[in-house]
Amino acid sequence: MTAEIMETPAVAAPTSQPPHPLREFWGYFAANKGAVAGLVVIVFVVLTAVFANVLAPHSPYLTDTTIALQPPFWQEGGSLTYPLGTDPIGRDMLSRLIYGSRLSLLIGFFVVVLSILIGTVLGLVAGYVRGVTEIFIMRLMDIILTMPSLLLAIVVVAILGPGLMNSMLAVALVILPHYVRLARAAVITETSKDYVTAARVSGAGPIRLMFKEVLPNCMAPLIVQASLGISTAILDAAALGFLGLGAQPPSPEWGTMLADAREFVLRAWWVVTFPGLAILLTVLAFNLLGDGLRDALDPKLKR
């Protein structure tokens, strides 16, 4: 049988050792200063989130109206006990921001992992089965793409009810089409290649073909899209929080914090400035990382 031929692959010993793929990747990645800066910020945010209970000077939930709306330490009336001031009901801003990083990262990773899982399966199915199934799945994704993203998320939250979990599900649905399209396109180009035919000839079933053969070879665009997806997820979930449809108070989610602080914009600049700055920096970092990953992983851009 053909399997016997496959068992004796002729491997030629490489004459000169090529650089390890990871090392090569890092070479390209490190050349992009923006991407490295993004990575540094992300590592910082991740560490903050992991060690939130050690780093935060106060509880993010403890209210004390006697110290409400204290300015940051460098302003008159501020103190180092509450370095970034306090919010309208006397909670420490810094501690809330630190705990908020946990929520934002959780949102980003949960949403992206969920849409990658569902998106890849749908995309693989569409690209492998073709026919009516493909048309149905892809038209559905087109419809999702047609709707303004936040509007669709709002509709989903209106149906499911406001809350952190439901807003994450809503955002996951909104970014789903990107992964479905990527996975489908990758499957269609990959399945016509020789190595897939070889695997099929040696008796691999469709599931094995999809997940063991094709999927690892279309990881690069998925990784790039994942990084950009995290930034979209954090931004959209924060927008839902700001509209009062995402995480509910007293949760220290950055968007929700902004919604709480909105009416105090005229009196206390710090309660609106810091949560938004945290969102901006985190989202920017993931966008920079995504751009850097794309440049480093896309062979067409390599010189």
Next chain:
Amino acid sequence: MLRFILTRVSLVIPTFIGITLLAFFLIRLVPGDPIETMAGERGIDPVRHELLRKEFGFDKPILVQYGIYIGRVLHGDLGRSIVTQASVLEEFKTLFPATIELALCAIIFALLLGLPAGMLAAVKRNSIFDHGVMGISLAGYSMPIFWWGLILILLFSVQFDLTPVSGRIDVLYYIEPTTGFLLIDSLLSEDEGAFLSAVRHLILPTIVLGTVPLAVIARMTRSAMLEVMGEDYIRTAKAKGLSRLRIVTVHALRNALIPVVTVIGLQVGVLFTGAILTETIFSWPGVGKWMIDAIFRRDYPVLQGGVLLLGMVVMSVNLLVDLTYGLINPRIRHNR
């Protein structure tokens, strides 16, 4: 060409059905009885409950309900708001010009700044200016605009007292809505200060809504220009001794604009998403704020109608962009 138009238009039908399904199920997927949900915590007496069930047609089989719904939509009947009892379509018609006015100003703002910035960045590639434009536009692209709006209010309204905090015009003025576009209506009115007041109210919302499109347009213009500048015909133009200014503005820009125009078309969805947030921040009386308010009032017919109408608008604009694109660029229409 006719074939291209027909195929492209026929692709709209499934999208239309999809949007109507979404709007249709919006009311029906809400957990619990939709009427009770709309009535809120006060409850509702059984007679009225039954009456409303009949009125909304909830007592019929689901497919029949959908058929009735589609029939009504095609006749322009989108139901009535539970809160105001006004026709949803009529409310949408009154509020939509405010959103359009804001969105148009935002896109014009984005174009006026984004095109020259992207062009200059491409011409002065790798200069400090180029890096600056790219850095700023990446930040703009990552901007949580709901925060950006608050920060601008903090700076321009609170610190410098330059711009008003909310609304479309000072309460001093009453402008008869003839076109619905306040800039035009206030110009037509006798009041001298009205136009100025309308402009002052527009500045901050325009900047906030225009920020993300501005970033996208600047980035897109730069990369399109870079690509075009490497083409042979540009080299020919240089060899002919044409001035640099003429090459950049006449020869290169014209071709670089094609992808940029597409991107602008695709920004419509982004604009409506942004409009929802911008209108909420500045209490701008447009459809975005109307829909958000509807969620909190549990005014589901309004939300349903709004989703349907906005979905239709985005769908139509996308279709128009595709058709014009096919018109400008023959390669597109022969590809299909």
